[in-house]
Amino acid sequence: MIRTIQELFKITATLVIGSLILINCEPDADQLGSQFFQDGAQGTEASYPVIAYNINNGDTIRTDGSRLISATLGAFTEPQFGMQKSAYVSQVRLSGGNPDFGLNAKLDSAVLVIKPQYAADSVTTVTNEDYIYPDGAVAAKKVVSSYPIIKYGKTKISGKTLLNFKVHEVTDFLGSNADQIRSNKNVNTGAQIGSKTFDGNVHFVKVTKDADNSVLFERTPALRIPLDSTFFANKIISKASSPELADAASFIRYFKGIKVSVVENDGYILNFDPTLIELNLYYKNDKVTNGVTTREQAVYMLNMGASNTYFNQITYDRTGTPAATALANANQTTGDDKLFVQGMGGPGFGLRVPASDVATIKTLYNNSKIGIVSAKIRLYTDTGNWDNSYKKPESFVVRQRNLTPLIGEQEYLNDYLVDMSALYGTGIYNLVKAYDLAKNPAYYDIGITQTFKNIIEKEAPNYDLVLNVGTYTTDSGGNLLGSLYPSLVAQNFNTRSFMPYRVVLAGTDLVNPTNPTSAKLMLTYGKKSN
Numbered sequence: 001m002i003r004t005i006q007e008l009f010k011i012t013a014t015l016v017i018g019s020l021i022l023i024n025c026e027p028d029a030d031q032l033g034s035q036f037f038q039d040g041a042q043g044t045e046a047s048y049p050v051i052a053y054n055i056n057n058g059d060t061i062r063t064d065g066s067r068l069i070s071a072t073l074g075a076f077t078e079p080q081f082g083m084q085k086s087a088y089v090s091q092v093r094l095s096g097g098n099p100d101f102g103l104n105a106k107l108d109s110a111v112l113v114i115k116p117q118y119a120a121d122s123v124t125t126v127t128n129e130d131y132i133y134p135d136g137a138v139a140a141k142k143v144v145s146s147y148p149i150i151k152y153g154k155t156k157i158s159g160k161t162l163l164n165f166k167v168h169e170v171t172d173f174l175g176s177n178a179d180q181i182r183s184n185k186n187v188n189t190g191a192q193i194g195s196k197t198f199d200g201n202v203h204f205v206k207v208t209k210d211a212d213n214s215v216l217f218e219r220t221p222a223l224r225i226p227l228d229s230t231f232f233a234n235k236i237i238s239k240a241s242s243p244e245l246a247d248a249a250s251f252i253r254y255f256k257g258i259k260v261s262v263v264e265n266d267g268y269i270l271n272f273d274p275t276l277i278e279l280n281l282y283y284k285n286d287k288v289t290n291g292v293t294t295r296e297q298a299v300y301m302l303n304m305g306a307s308n309t310y311f312n313q314i315t316y317d318r319t320g321t322p323a324a325t326a327l328a329n330a331n332q333t334t335g336d337d338k339l340f341v342q343g344m345g346g347p348g349f350g351l352r353v354p355a356s357d358v359a360t361i362k363t364l365y366n367n368s369k370i371g372i373v374s375a376k377i378r379l380y381t382d383t384g385n386w387d388n389s390y391k392k393p394e395s396f397v398v399r400q401r402n403l404t405p406l407i408g409e410q411e412y413l414n415d416y417l418v419d420m421s422a423l424y425g426t427g428i429y430n431l432v433k434a435y436d437l438a439k440n441p442a443y444y445d446i447g448i449t450q451t452f453k454n455i456i457e458k459e460a461p462n463y464d465l466v467l468n469v470g471t472y473t474t475d476s477g478g479n480l481l482g483s484l485y486p487s488l489v490a491q492n493f494n495t496r497s498f499m500p501y502r503v504v505l506a507g508t509d510l511v512n513p514t515n516p517t518s519a520k521l522m523l524t525y526g527k528k529s530n
Contacts, residue, residue: 043373045524048361050377051352052339052507052519054330055466061345063312064181065274067497069473072312072344073114074163074269075262076153080385081342081502082318086269087261089187090310091174092279093303097247099240101300102285107237110227112167112194112260113278116270118147118202118221133207133216140216145204147221152391152500153268160199161267165225167194170257174309183314183345183497189259194227200268223272225260232281236302252308259313269500277304312497314344322385322504323347332403332464335508335519338382341393343469343499349507350401351377351446351465353521358455358462361523365456374524375452376445377465379505380517386504387440393501395432395471397494398446400463412466414489416482419450420472424480431472441506441517452523469503470496 061067075085124146131142155161168189202221209216235255239245244254258279279302287296318324323340327347330336339349364370381392398420400413415421423429433445446465454460473481473493482490509518 043524043526044370045522047378048353048357048521048523049508049513050519050521051332051335051354052379052505053332053336053350054326054339054507055332055348055350056327056330057345057347057468058184059314059316059318059345060182060184061314061497062180063183063314063345063497064179065177065306065308065310066180067492068274068310068312069495070117070271070498071274071310072269072271072314072498072500073116073165073260073262074151074153075265075267076269076500077266077317078153078388078390080321080504081323081340081346082321083265083316084269084342084344084346084500085262085265085315086344086500087259087313087315088274088310089170089174089257089259089313090274090277090304091177091252091257091308092255093248093308094245094251095301095303097245099245099300101237101240101283102287102296102298105237105240105283105285105298107229107233107281107283109229109282110194110232111278111280111282112225112227112258113280114223114225114260114272115220115276116149116202116223116272118149120147123147131207133209135216138216139210140207141210142205142207145206145221146201147204148201149223149270151200151268151270154266155200155268157267163198163200163267164263165194165196165198165223166192166261166263167225167227168192168259168261169231169255170259172256173253174257177307177309179309181309181311183312185311185313187257187259187313191228191231193231193258194225196223196225198223227279236281236300237283257309265317271498271500274310275306279304312344316346334510337507337509338385339379339505339507339519340502341396341467341469341505342502343393343496345497346469346502348466348468349505351467351519353452353455353462355462357521361456364525368527370525370527372449372453372456372523372525374522375449376447376522377519378443378445378522379519380441380443382504382506383441383517391501392434392437392442392503393469393499394434394437396444396446396467397470397472397491397496398431399466399491401466402461402463412491413463414491416472416480416490417448417451418454419447420480421483422450424483425478443517445522452521468496469501470494470499 071088072086073088077083126144128142131140133140169191170187171190172187204221205219207217244250281300284295284297287294326340340347402411405411420431431447436442455462482493506517507519509515
């Protein structure tokens with residue numbers, strides 16, 4: 001313990017941001033920090049119970065293209081939270097207006113290609129040295145490398161979890177890609193136009209010619225869903241030169257889009273990049289060379305990229321679950337003993353340091369001249385309700401909440417915690433540190449040193465903290481995206497909408513405030529020795 005506190009003093013001494021090192025031009029208490037490191041500090045670590053309560057987010061969140069760096073598909077049911085199911089809805093555009101499919105075009109097949117995240121370091125390879133490539137009967141070698149996709153949920157239902165994917169035509173106009181869309185939006189659908197039973201593996205296929213080792217065929221790992229060729233022949237190929245295919249505006253009102261979903265209510269959830277989806281039409285047309293007509297193979301790629309409107313449609317069934325009971329009885333005044341926390345629009349939770357404890361610490365600061373070195377809120381997973389092998393959240397996003405806003409003030413603050421704004425990227429600060437995630441209990445430390453120092457030393461408001469599953473997003477240089485666009489809401493730049501993780505945490509113990517696993521403020525402070 002003494003060594004830990006001494007290390008905190010050393011870290012604090014290196015920070016030159018605001019009053020975090022307690023060195024500035026003011027006298028008295030604000031200068032105590034510098035004296036700690038010169039004259040031998042007396043360090044103290046104390047803990048205080050925290051009021052922790054569930055927050056019902058309404059099982060809804062924005063999932064339009066501006067939020068979906070990654071999209072989700074699948075379904076997962078477990079006893080604590082119930083069922084969570086995600087479908088994907090998207091417009092489809094032409095690659096260009098008035099496509100020309102050539103003379104006597106006939107569609108062979110149509111395929112929807114989705115590229116899930118997969119475990120690149122886990123591969124099974126099958127090689128066929130005597131493969132005959134069918135186009136020209138060429139002697140070749142075929143190598144098929146299979147990778148398991150990254151799944152959240154159950155991977156072994158009846159031996160191996162199978163998901164049945166369905167694709168339907170959307171019959172509602174989906175609007176502009178600038179529109180805000182929430183995850184509970186419903187769309188009407190028409191005919192089923194595709195299906196696939198998926199075993200959870202994607203395959204990289206490469207065919208090379210025996211004679212010179214040149215590549216004859218190569219296909220990237222993907223979930224490939226066969227589509228109804230008759231539907232696309234009638235909808236697209238036969239409509240060449242028609243007004244419906246004249247331009248993008250006409251086409252997205254003619255063919256309004258697709259919806260991809262799973263039949264099952266239990267299994268797993270997968271993630272994929274929505275800007276990399278492909279919808280390929282494979283067809284043949286007549287090619288005339290020197291008066292000789294041959295049939296030529298061609299492919300037309302419909303545009304499924306970022307120019308389209310797309311979103312995740314997420315549904316829940318919490319009937320009879322502990323999460324439903326907890327959310328219906330959440331108590332933000334005295335706290336809840338269990339916190340049910342779930343990504344993709346599921347519930348979050350609030351934290352408050354009681355006013356009485358804030359007053360006690362202010363008295364220590366004013367009368368005993370303490371200097372706060374570290375403040376963090378510690379949260380443990382609940383050993384009785386969340387003892388399983390499902391991956392736990394690695395981080396949370398944190399914002400402040402004003403429960404008593406004046407007229408014109410916002411309840412939820414849009415900026416980062418001051419700790420994040422000042423220290424992110426320095427290498428000496430983490431908003432959330434997770435420990436022992438593979439064990440039970442695991443625990444999390446939420447770093448609020450500067451935020452809490454401002455409450456104690458500068459009379460800053462003692463706002464609640466609101467946490468949700470997710471992380472803040474950064475650019476390629478590691479800069480927080482929310483800090484690069486000051487005119488926008490910093491808190492919106494996060495991964496909440498597509499993080500499928502969930503966890504049950506220990507909350508407030510009203511019966512035994514000294515419970516070692518209940519939510520608590522961990523405070524480390526120093527005092528100059530006499």
